[in-house]
Amino acid sequence: MPALLPSGRPDALLRRIHVLAIGGAHQFAHILPVASELERRQPGSVTFFVCSEEEAAIAQDQVRDLGGPCPAVEVMRLPGIAVLLPRQLHKAARLIVWAGRLCDAAAILCAERTSTMLGRLRGDCPPILHIPHGAGDRAVGFEKRFTLFDHVMVAGRKDRDRLLASGFVEPEACTVTGPIKLATILSSPRPRPPLFDNPRPTIFYNPHFSKKHSSIAVFGRKLIEAVVQDGRYNLVVAPHVRLARRWSARERREWEALAVPGRVVVDLGSARCNNMSYTLGADLYVGDVSSQVYEFLAHPRPCLFVDARGTDWQESEDYAMWHFGEVIAPDADPVAALDRAFANHGAYLAWQRERMAYTIDGISWAPDGTPTFKGRNAVCEAADQVERYAGLAVSDGWASAA
Structure with a gap:
């Protein structure tokens, strides 16, 4: 039987990190590189949660392109009656149905804000960390649900300054890591064929x-x-x-x-x-x-x-x-x-x-x-934060990623 922590949780849970991708495949590039890096550091500890078999295949393909280890990918299936709900309620339905499984971890990472429901659904919800999927300017990107995250990791000073000015995030709960998606894709050696086979702009x-x-x-x-x-x-x-x-x-x-x-x-x-x-x-x-x-x-x-x-x-x-x-x-x-x-x-x-x-x-x-992004590794800096909140020793990500 696994050793129990003072909280009553098995010690094995200290090593589990759950990465929620319930917002769709367009958000994967903002968090999947971090999930892969965490899996490299903590083998067997990371699960990437998606909403469909199609998304599971997309996630596995993207990790293959990254060249890193693939975390476990789990599909958050809904019971038959829940599928009858309007599409806009499916995210919330999945969180309700899967809350126990999702909270069985030392930390949760997500790229959308609906997942903050978990803190209201479960008294045993672990720390929830957030990487926004994009660095846009709309007011909806700086709203009250940010108060429900334990830590927010943003692409640059613009978003941090605006979040702090809003009062929804405290300075110690917001870190500038750099852009996960942008830095990862720009560093990829994969060729980028032209969009059209002609010289027109x-x-x-x-x-x-x-x-x-x-x-x-x-x-x-x-x-x-x-x-x-x-x-x-x-x-x-x-x-x-x-x-x-x-x-x-x-x-x-x-x-x-x-x-x-x-x-x-x-x-x-x-x-x-x-x-x-x-x-x-x-x-x-x-x-x-x-x-x-x-x-x-x-x-x-x-x-x-x-x-x-x-x-x-x-x-x-x-x-x-x-x-x-x-x-x-x-x-x-x-x-x-x-x-x-x-x-x-x-x-x-x-x-x-x-x-x-x-x-x-x-x-x-x-x-x-x-x-160029000299001197910064956004993926490793984000992974460091997740490990800290999960209570894990922070790995030497910079050295191993170099």
């Missing part, structure tokens, strides 16, 4: 899923038609993956039918939407409020933003990204705006780099514009 249109902010309904088709008619640009239309999830099969087919071979890609949720293929491969970013603009600006390039609602944005922290390029109304001429964005990028370059350095800790640029 490529536009990446990346509307958000938020009905309040998204520009797709008032600008998306107009942009596609204008780019096709003009003929000088390639176009990738890849909205936030949550946008197309709420569309009917008919709506998806209608949007996908707008693709033009060799000229326009319409991607409603492939792996390339999540692995930075488009943010790294495009020449100009068009969007509204998605945090992917900060991934795009790892290599500072022209940006264009669509204000779908006539927002009073100039002095708002929630729209700080809109200072990276021109902001246009939906009735603007798309091609003329694209032309201006390329021509006027020099006016925005210094601010793009300054804001990126504030948002993404440790980033700098070589003379040729290549981003």
Whole structure:
């Protein structure tokens, strides 16, 4: 029989770390590298929880690409009656059904905030640590549920400063580790083939899923038609993956039918939407409020933003990204705006780099514009924090990762 701690928990639980990925595969890249690093340090101790067999396969494939050890991957299946619930309630349902299993650990790591329910569901909930999935500016990224985390790890000083100013996080409970996803993908030796087999500049249109902010309904088709008619640009239309999830099969087919071979890609949720293929491969970013603009600006390039609602944005922290390029109304001429964005990028370059350095800790640029993260290892720093909260001796992650 395993030895018991004063709390009554078996000693073996001290070595268990549960990584919750209930928000979808688009969040995996923000926490899976940390889960793999923890598994390397504490073999057999880490379980990565997902919502479907498909997501389990995606997680295993991503770890294989990372080249590190794969933690155990467990699918959080719902009982038959729970499956009948509306889709938006499935995350909460899984947490309720699986609460006992999830809390059977020394620490929990997650990339979304619904998992804070566990602290209210179970009196024996272990420490919950959080890595936000992105470094955007919307107010929803700085909200009251942050008070329910034991520790938050952010990509840079921007997010830490704003969380502390909100009063939802205490200074000792928030660490700047650097960007997990961005640093991991940029350090990968895997080749990145061009998005199109032609020399035309490529536009990446990346509307958000938020009905309040998204520009797709008032600008998306107009942009596609204008780019096709003009003929000088390639176009990738890849909205936030949550946008197309709420569309009917008919709506998806209608949007996908707008693709033009060799000229326009319409991607409603492939792996390339999540692995930075488009943010790294495009020449100009068009969007509204998605945090992917900060991934795009790892290599500072022209940006264009669509204000779908006539927002009073100039002095708002929630729209700080809109200072990276021109902001246009939906009735603007798309091609003329694209032309201006390329021509006027020099006016925005210094601010793009300054804001990126504030948002993404440790980033700098070589003379040729290549981003580097000298002196920082975001994955190891995040793993260190998880080990501390799990009561484990912190491994020499820096040395072993070098």
